[in-house]
Amino acid sequence: MVYQKIVTRLLSGLVFSVAGVAVAVTVPPGSELQSLKQNSTVISSATETGQSKLTFTEHFHNDPDSDAITVSYWSADGVPLAVKQLDFTDGGDIPDFELYDYRRKRVQRVMRDGNTLNIAVYRTDDKGARTQIKSFSVAVKEPAIVDAGFHRHVLKHWDALVAGKSQRVNFLRVEKGSYIPLVIKRRKCDVQDGAVCFRIALDNFLLKNLVPDIKLAYHPELKRLVRYAGLGPLNKTNGKGMPVTISYEYPQ
Numbered sequence: 001m002v003y004q005k006i007v008t009r010l011l012s013g014l015v016f017s018v019a020g021v022a023v024a025v026t027v028p029p030g031s032e033l034q035s036l037k038q039n040s041t042v043i044s045s046a047t048e049t050g051q052s053k054l055t056f057t058e059h060f061h062n063d064p065d066s067d068a069i070t071v072s073y074w075s076a077d078g079v080p081l082a083v084k085q086l087d088f089t090d091g092g093d094i095p096d097f098e099l100y101d102y103r104r105k106r107v108q109r110v111m112r113d114g115n116t117l118n119i120a121v122y123r124t125d126d127k128g129a130r131t132q133i134k135s136f137s138v139a140v141k142e143p144a145i146v147d148a149g150f151h152r153h154v155l156k157h158w159d160a161l162v163a164g165k166s167q168r169v170n171f172l173r174v175e176k177g178s179y180i181p182l183v184i185k186r187r188k189c190d191v192q193d194g195a196v197c198f199r200i201a202l203d204n205f206l207l208k209n210l211v212p213d214i215k216l217a218y219h220p221e222l223k224r225l226v227r228y229a230g231l232g233p234l235n236k237t238n239g240k241g242m243p244v245t246i247s248y249e250y251p252q
Contacts, residue, residue: 049243093149136177
């Protein structure tokens with residue numbers, strides 16, 4: 001039980017998202033979010049595991065496979081919860097990104113400088129002014145994954161993963177400035193709808209069975225994420241990780 005609590009806290013920093021954010025890597029002000037929401041390109045609906053009521057929605061404001069994307073998170077009653085921007089213009093799995101959590105009044109920021117990741121965590125006041133509370137300089141540990149880089153990694157290694165070959169990666173825990181070793185591998189789908197499914201698990205023999213896998217389902221031809229089950233991109237209000245099931249809807 002002690003190991004399970006430790007690993008759950010580790011994985012609560014894992015945010016798997018289908019996309020990322022804008023070139024300036026500076027989140028838009030709250031006053032602009034509503035207009036962005038009206039022009040969403042992809043909308044996902046999340047429910048907390050074991051619940052049937054909608055917990056939050058994600059709104060992607062650009063092509064989810066482009067190099068620069070903005071995504072916002074909204075409560076079931078339309079209150080903005082967070083907004084994130086990522087820039088993948090270097091073509092890799094490590095974006096420059098910024099995440100602004102309105103509920104916690106906290107900002108996470110990662111910028112790459114060669115083989116170094118410069119990380120900063122800020123606390124914000126009601127006027128949006130930032131006070132830095134943490135900073136790290138972390139060496140890139142290949143294959144390194146930051147935030148939505150998981151989606152890029154899956155697509156880059158699609159054929160090998162579909163053939164059953166596992167991929168080991170190092171996922172960055174932004175608030176801790178350290179990595180979690182993970183392994184991604186194809187799995188049998190829970191739903192027989194023709195999707196291609198994968199799982200993400202701790203790459204640790206002693207601990208891997210103590211925490212539920214993260215489950216991903218992709219459209220087999222379009223290679224788009226259609227379902228996600230596991231710890232979600234937002235924590236509960238008490239700071240603990242929130243297991244969710246997310247369904248993605250794409251424009252026709």
